[in-house]
Amino acid sequence: AQKVTQAQTEISVVEKEDVTLDCVYETRDTTYYLFWYKQPPSGELVFLIRRNSFDEQNEISGRYSWNFQKSTSSFNFTITASQVVDSAVYFCAGQGNTNAGKSTFGDGTTLTVKP
């Protein structure tokens, strides 16, 4: 069975602060995929990034960056210079290659960015 742990339930920061959202994925699969999805107050779920378990290269996209460490099964997400529009619920998800592609989600981290 897979398990995704997002230890932070809620985070509140002031605009322009950096913030890191933590995610740990537990699985017996040797190959798997990790994802981050964003759910803004409007309620839709939006895909942000996918990472393969065999690719530990960090990724940066604008103010967003992701750090994957296979040794600790962590896939952390950092927002640099946060903005009010970043306020949302962020979900980390994992998908093994032996479970028919079912994604397991964490409970989500609610990020509030105050002006």
Next chain:
Amino acid sequence: DAGITQSPRHKVTETGTPVTLRCHQTENHRYMYWYRQDPGHGLRLIHYSYGVKDTDKGEVSDGYSVSRSKTEDFLLTLESATSSQTSVYFCAIRPGLAGLSGANVLTFGAGSRLTVL
């Protein structure tokens, strides 16, 4: 637009009544999923489909059934709704084509908010 729609978007019903939620896609994707979202529980998989008439249970399937008679439609049925099934239901699709970039990325519908009184 991703080509996935859910209906109805909002529904209020009474305990014991049957309810059917519909997910319709125009992407010709193989895989379809039903998740429910509740505070403090993230998204939990109810049922999924890996092809026409091919479905299987997820982690919270009790009280739910599904059907997929066409590639584009995936129906979620609550045979006798209970208050514990008050939730927001999301349908998701993915291509599942090996080697295709994004083959395992989920695209979600807008959600269906169900209230069972």
